[in-house]
Amino acid sequence: MAYSDKVLDHYENPRNVGTLEKDDPSVGTGMVGAPACGDVMRLQIKVSDDGIIEEARFKTYGCGSAIASSSLLTEWVKGKSLEEAGQIKNTDLAEELALPPVKIHCSVLAEDAIKAAIEDFRGKADNKKADGSNNADAPNNADGSGKAA
Amino acid sequence: MTSLNRRPIYMDYAATTPMDPRVAKKMMQFLTPDGEFGNPASRSHAYGWTAEAAVDEARTQVAALVNANPKEIIWTSGATESDNLAIKGIAHFYGGKNSKKGKHIITSKIEHKAVLDTCRQLEREGYEVTYLDPEPTGLIDLDKLEAAMRDDTILVSIMHVNNELGVIQDIAAIGELTRARGIVFHVDAAQSAGKVDIDLSSMKVDLMSFSAHKIYGPKGMGALYVRRKPRIRLEAQTHGGGHERGMRSGTLATHQIVGMGEAFRIAKEDMAKDQTHTAALRDRLYAGVKDLEEVYVNGDMARSVPNIFNISFNYVEGESLIMSLKDLAVSSGSACTSASLEPSYVLRALGRNDELAHSSIRFSIGRFTTEEDVDNAITHVRAAIEKLRALSPLWDMYKEGIDLSQVKWAAH
Numbered sequence: 001m002a003y004s005d006k007v008l009d010h011y012e013n014p015r016n017v018g019t020l021e022k023d024d025p026s027v028g029t030g031m032v033g034a035p036a037c038g039d040v041m042r043l044q045i046k047v048s049d050d051g052i053i054e055e056a057r058f059k060t061y062g063c064g065s066a067i068a069s070s071s072l073l074t075e076w077v078k079g080k081s082l083e084e085a086g087q088i089k090n091t092d093l094a095e096e097l098a099l100p101p102v103k104i105h106c107s108v109l110a111e112d113a114i115k116a117a118i119e120d121f122r123g124k125a126d127n128k129k130a131d132g133s134n135n136a137d138a139p140n141n142a143d144g145s146g147k148a149a
Numbered sequence: 150m151t152s153l154n155r156r157p158i159y160m161d162y163a164a165t166t167p168m169d170p171r172v173a174k175k176m177m178q179f180l181t182p183d184g185e186f187g188n189p190a191s192r193s194h195a196y197g198w199t200a201e202a203a204v205d206e207a208r209t210q211v212a213a214l215v216n217a218n219p220k221e222i223i224w225t226s227g228a229t230e231s232d233n234l235a236i237k238g239i240a241h242f243y244g245g246k247n248s249k250k251g252k253h254i255i256t257s258k259i260e261h262k263a264v265l266d267t268c269r270q271l272e273r274e275g276y277e278v279t280y281l282d283p284e285p286t287g288l289i290d291l292d293k294l295e296a297a298m299r300d301d302t303i304l305v306s307i308m309h310v311n312n313e314l315g316v317i318q319d320i321a322a323i324g325e326l327t328r329a330r331g332i333v334f335h336v337d338a339a340q341s342a343g344k345v346d347i348d349l350s351s352m353k354v355d356l357m358s359f360s361a362h363k364i365y366g367p368k369g370m371g372a373l374y375v376r377r378k379p380r381i382r383l384e385a386q387t388h389g390g391g392h393e394r395g396m397r398s399g400t401l402a403t404h405q406i407v408g409m410g411e412a413f414r415i416a417k418e419d420m421a422k423d424q425t426h427t428a429a430l431r432d433r434l435y436a437g438v439k440d441l442e443e444v445y446v447n448g449d450m451a452r453s454v455p456n457i458f459n460i461s462f463n464y465v466e467g468e469s470l471i472m473s474l475k476d477l478a479v480s481s482g483s484a485c486t487s488a489s490l491e492p493s494y495v496l497r498a499l500g501r502n503d504e505l506a507h508s509s510i511r512f513s514i515g516r517f518t519t520e521e522d523v524d525n526a527i528t529h530v531r532a533a534i535e536k537l538r539a540l541s542p543l544w545d546m547y548k549e550g551i552d553l554s555q556v557k558w559a560a561h
Binding site: 003011014017019031033034035036037038039040041042059060061062063064066067 | 465504507540542544553
């Protein structure tokens with residue numbers, strides 16, 4: 001089991017671990033994966049009024065490569081617009097972390113997580129526009145009652 | 150890894166043990182020109198006679214640990230070969246094309262791969278195999294075993310001590326069931342010899358596989374017990390010279406055999422001491438981690454050998470746990486080195502859910518494990534669990550009172 005130095009660094013010192021208020025309309029949450037498959041990622045982004053990701057937080061249940069992929073992702077998305085963040089490719093993450101072929105799925109999961117977080121945020125924004133109220137029933141993947149994306 | 154004392158704490162004795170220095174010292178006498186290097190099959194000179202005497206002594210030592218006749222011990226390259234020889238040997242002898250007895254074999258889902266893969270091969274050859282589910286404790290239910298027995302059943306193969314869980318099967322009781330029906334009974338005792346009392350004069354076991362390197366002997370060495378009364382017959386799987394009563398040809402590896410004999414001699418002498426030692430350390434280890442929430446013991450501690458201790462730390466993933474425990478040499482139930490993550494088939498067979506199966510750690514300790522090792526292990530485990538739970542979204546959900554089994558996860 002030879003992990004790259006970058007994976008080990010993110011694993012030993014994960015960046016941006018934590019939780020943002022999931023009901024905050026400026027926060028988007030993406031939760032992907034399944035315990036049965038051995039990895040679950042929760043990625044949260046806080047988006048400014050002009051559509052820039054100001055904060056990113058994650059928690060990951062999974063192997064070292066999954067933790068490193070999500071940690072690196074939080075570093076990359078910060079300061080990016082939603083469009084830019086949505087274009088992050090799993091192959092870029094895998095290349096940066098030098099993931100071996102059997103761990104590519106960890107980077108795929110990270111790409112899925114940011115897409116899910118962006119979708120969640122946009123869903124909230126659309127709901128807000130639609131009825132003008134702060135809709136508490138907005139679909140939210142992080143509350144555990146719905147399905148993980 | 151540069152110096153000896155900076156190596157991880159070794160807690161993987163069920164994978165292999167270091168050789169007892171007494172064993173290594175004895176083996177050294179059977180290799181070099183000034184030693185007893187002869188071929189035990191050489192009948193025409195003293196080199197051969199001395200080597201043969203050493204082999205005979207070792208055979209007696211192995212037999213003594215399990216109260217068998219030395220003539221019932223066949224040398225092999227290890228428990229895997231013993232399992233292959235026992236199962237294929239019986240199947241081919243009793244279930245071959247000229248036999249009227251049948252082609253049905255019973256084993257369990259938590260056997261070692263040496264048994265399971267051999268049974269799979271026999272299925273390809275046209276045999277029929279029943280794989281019994283264990284109870285959630287890891288034990289085989291004797292009623293279910295009995296119900297699986299048929300008129301055409303030729304062999305039951307059940308391990309004595311499970312390598313992942315440490316649970317001890319009641320082989321004495323199983324032997325009563327098989328003997329009453331004229332079914333051959335094979336037991337893989339790789340993990341039980343030297344750990345549990347075995348008395349083959351009273352247990353109705355027909356074949357028993359042994360390994361040397363699980364009990365402080367050399368790797369690449371094993372034995373198969375083949376009962377003489379009533380006589381059990383095997384079809385040889387290796388031909389060439391008719392060594393070992395024709396059941397396993399090949400020049401005997403005197404130094405390896407002597408090492409196994411010495412390891413079994415020491416095991417007999419030290420078994421009580423080893424058991425007390427490992428039981429105290431296992432209890433110390435468990436006491437040091439059990440107050441972490443959501444800790445589950447896999448298997449039935451009350452009916453297990455103390456040297457194998459398997460626990461799951463819920464909401465922590467196995468591979469990351471092993472990565473965090475880099476100062477400990479332990480085994481994980483999560484074999485996620487491949488793209489498809491597969492939790493331990495043994496834990497799955499117990500009905501453990503995937504999360505618990507993924508988050509299991511097998512600690513296996515032994516003769517050379519110290520209290521200091523255990524205390525250090527406790528410190529490492531606690532730090533790793535706390536770190537990984539702080540990172541775990543599942544832990545958060547558990548703390549919020551969410552029932553994870555009710556969540557619809559998207560499998561990927």
